[in-house]
Amino acid sequence: MMISKKLNTMLNEQVGHELAASHQYVAIATYFEQAALPTLAKHYYAQALEERDHAMRLVKLVLDSDGVLKIPAVPAPKMGFKNSLEAVQLALASESKVTAQINALQNQAIADKDHLSRNALEWFVNEQREEMSSAGTLVAMVKRAGEGGMFFVEAFLKEGGLADNGNGDAGAE
Ligand SMILES: [Fe+2]
Numbered sequence: 001m002m003i004s005k006k007l008n009t010m011l012n013e014q015v016g017h018e019l020a021a022s023h024q025y026v027a028i029a030t031y032f033e034q035a036a037l038p039t040l041a042k043h044y045y046a047q048a049l050e051e052r053d054h055a056m057r058l059v060k061l062v063l064d065s066d067g068v069l070k071i072p073a074v075p076a077p078k079m080g081f082k083n084s085l086e087a088v089q090l091a092l093a094s095e096s097k098v099t100a101q102i103n104a105l106q107n108q109a110i111a112d113k114d115h116l117s118r119n120a121l122e123w124f125v126n127e128q129r130e131e132m133s134s135a136g137t138l139v140a141m142v143k144r145a146g147e148g149g150m151f152f153v154e155a156f157l158k159e160g161g162l163a164d165n166g167n168g169d170a171g172a173e
């Protein structure tokens, strides 16, 4: 095994966290779909796929490191929201939580002096910067627009506003 038992356990847990994030984004996407905000729905369905990809990257990392893969139970996502702001705020809160989890993984790799894992985890560190940035932008925009102005947020997303921030939202990652 090329990784410590501790890091192996944390990576398995992170597979579950990424799958949970994926389910949470599906729940957020369906909220927007039912609220007749299709571009936001599309954005969050795409986010859900990205989170699944993150889980698969971690699965591959465990296997490539000759670790023991154990996919944990995934908790149910929160379904239904009071308004658009609550939904985008949950997305930001969930990304903040994942950022802390990725930092903890990276701290463990560094404590283990495991540079193979540290290097592989850099990708996730960079990804979180992009995710936090785009989730934060959406919260600020929804606050400014208000529920009655959500069409403006739709228009911004439709013209690739977030992708222009270089956040990989266009599906590159
Ligand atoms: Fe993720």
Ligand SMILES: [Fe+2]
Pocket: 021, 051, 095, 098, 131
């Ligand atoms: Fe994410």
